[in-house]
Amino acid sequence: xxxxxxxxxxxxxxxxxxxxxxxxxxxxxxxxxxxxxxxxxxxxxxxxxxxxxxxxxxxxxxxxxxxxxxxxxxxxxxxxxxxxxxxxxxxxxxxxxxxxxxxxxxxxxxxxxxxxxxxxxxxxxxxxxxxxxxxxxxxxxxxxxxxxxxxxxxxxxxxxxxxxxxxxxxxxxxxxxxxxxxxxxxxxxxxxxxxxxxxxxxxxxxxxxxxxxxxxxxxxxxxxxxxxxxxxxxxxxxxxxxxxxxxxxxxxxxxxxxxxxxxxxxxxxxxxxxxxxxxxxxxxxxxxxxxxxxxxxxxxxxxxxxxxxxxxxxxxxxxxxxxxxxxxxxxxxxxxxxxxxxxxx
Numbered sequence: 001x002x003x004x005x006x007x008x009x010x011x012x013x014x015x016x017x018x019x020x021x022x023x024x025x026x027x028x029x030x031x032x033x034x035x036x037x038x039x040x041x042x043x044x045x046x047x048x049x050x051x052x053x054x055x056x057x058x059x060x061x062x063x064x065x066x067x068x069x070x071x072x073x074x075x076x077x078x079x080x081x082x083x084x085x086x087x088x089x090x091x092x093x094x095x096x097x098x099x100x101x102x103x104x105x106x107x108x109x110x111x112x113x114x115x116x117x118x119x120x121x122x123x124x125x126x127x128x129x130x131x132x133x134x135x136x137x138x139x140x141x142x143x144x145x146x147x148x149x150x151x152x153x154x155x156x157x158x159x160x161x162x163x164x165x166x167x168x169x170x171x172x173x174x175x176x177x178x179x180x181x182x183x184x185x186x187x188x189x190x191x192x193x194x195x196x197x198x199x200x201x202x203x204x205x206x207x208x209x210x211x212x213x214x215x216x217x218x219x220x221x222x223x224x225x226x227x228x229x230x231x232x233x234x235x236x237x238x239x240x241x242x243x244x245x246x247x248x249x250x251x252x253x254x255x256x257x258x259x260x261x262x263x264x265x266x267x268x269x270x271x272x273x274x275x276x277x278x279x280x281x282x283x284x285x286x287x288x289x290x291x292x293x294x295x296x297x298x299x300x301x302x303x304x305x306x307x308x309x310x311x312x313x314x315x316x317x318x319x320x321x322x323x324x325x326x327x328x329x330x331x332x333x334x335x336x337x338x339x340x341x342x343x344x345x
Contacts, residue, residue, distance in 0.1 A: 010129045024030040042101045044261075045294045045297055047301070047315055048297040048298075048318050048319045048322070049316050049319065050315075051312070051315040051316040052319060054316050055316075057265075058264060058316070059264075062259050062260070063259070063260065063324075064264045066259035066320070066321070066324055067256075067324045067328075069252045069255045069256035069259060070252070070256045070324045070325050070328075071123045071251065072248075073249045073250075073252035073253040073256065074098075076246075076248040076249035076252060077097055077245070078090060078097055079241075079245040080139050080245035080246050080249065081096070081097055081135075081136070081139050081331040083233050083238050083245060084136070084138050084142075084240055084242065085127060085131070085132065085139075085140040086131075086135075086236075087122075087184075087281065091340075092121075092125045092127075092340075093120070093341035094336065095121065095336040095339060096118045096336075096340070097118070097339065098107040098120055098329065098332050098335075098336035098337075099117060099336050100115070100117050100335055100339065101330075102330045102331075102334060102336075103117050103333070105290055105291035105329075106256065106291075106330065107290060111287070112318070115136060118136055119133050119136065120277045121337075121340060125340075125345045126248040135235075137230075137233035137234075138231040138249050139242075139246075141227055141231050142235075142243070143246050143249065143250070145246070146246040146247050146249070147250050147251040147278065148276040148278065148282075150244050150274050150277060150281075151276075155175040156173055165329045166260070180222050188270065193225060194268045196224050196225060196228055197221040197222075197224070197225060198221075199224070200222075200223070200225075201221050204217050204218070204221065252269070252272070253277075253306065253325065254273075254277050256321065257276075257321050260321045260324075261273065261313075263317075263320060264311040264317045265312070265313065266304075266308075266314075266317060267308070268307035272303070272306065272308070273306030275303060275307075275308055276304050276306075276307055279300065280300040280303075280304050281300060282295050282299075283295040283296040284296050284298070291326060296317055296322065300314075300321070300322075301314045301315050301317075301318040302314075304317060
């Protein structure tokens with residue numbers, strides 16, 4: 001090729017591929033970190049899984065109610081995704097959520113892999129990839145916000161400190177109260193700036209005052225408001241229905257844990273059960289193991305023990321809860337993916 005000045009331009013050099021060690025360095029490091037993390041939490045995993053021998057002491061109708069509550073919680077997530085994606089098809093959203101959740105709980109740090117799979121499936125079903133990415137991000141942010149609001153609404157219960165009564169009605173009442181408080185918190189956060197900004201200031205003060213840092217956290221209220229505005233602009237006018245779906249999913253998941261505690265015969269303080277539940281959601285975000293495996297078991301069993309559950313019952317309750325909320329949805333995701341590919345080959 002000749003330039004305008006009469007000189008022959010040299011052909012563009014082909015892009016160089018990165019060295020092989022660079023291509024495999026990051027996945028290899030991730031595998032090493034995952035293996036080391038699993039080794040560190042292995043005693044907790046073995047202790048929790050060793051409690052399966054005590055399943056014969058579980059009250060099975062309570063375990064069945066817990067499974068139904070967990071299924072209803074997943075259906076609420078489907079409704080949240082339908083609102084965020086503006087998609088009417090339950091089939092598409094259900095298969096996408098189940099498949100993405102299965103990948104996210106199998107792959108270490110599987111959030112990116114889960115999103116990539118979900119966006120690919122939605123694109124195959126006719127949803128724009130950009131819209132799917134933004135909508136799933138808004139849905140995840142809203143669901144995470146509902147889970148993290150639980151410790152805040154548990155403060156009055158901590159002061160009261162009343163034990164859980166033995167009965168299905170009481171568990172239902174507690175779930176209804178949690179749902180009502182989550183709805184109130186969600187509406188206030190979406191409709192007004194001051195409650196969310198005040199919560200960000202309090203959280204920022206707590207983080208700066210309780211954890212020693214080289215640099216103090218700043219701008220957290222503005223960050224929360226920006227995230228809220230992103231979710232609200234993405235979801236649109238149906239943000240109230242989205243708040244109901246996200247709050248319902250968290251409340252039903254919490255009721256499932258209460259039912260599991262009833263199934264093992266435990267009688268803890270409800271306020272500390274809320275904190276144990278919220279802690280398990282935070283531990284699930286640890287990217288070192290798939291779905292926070294090991295970290296959730298250790299954290300939930302330990303927090304339930306602090307809530308007044310005997311160590312044996314805490315391990316059994318943790319195993320049963322993780323069975324219905326973590327392990328059973330994985331094969332359901334595989335089935336959903338196979339069915340989806342048959343409809344959209």
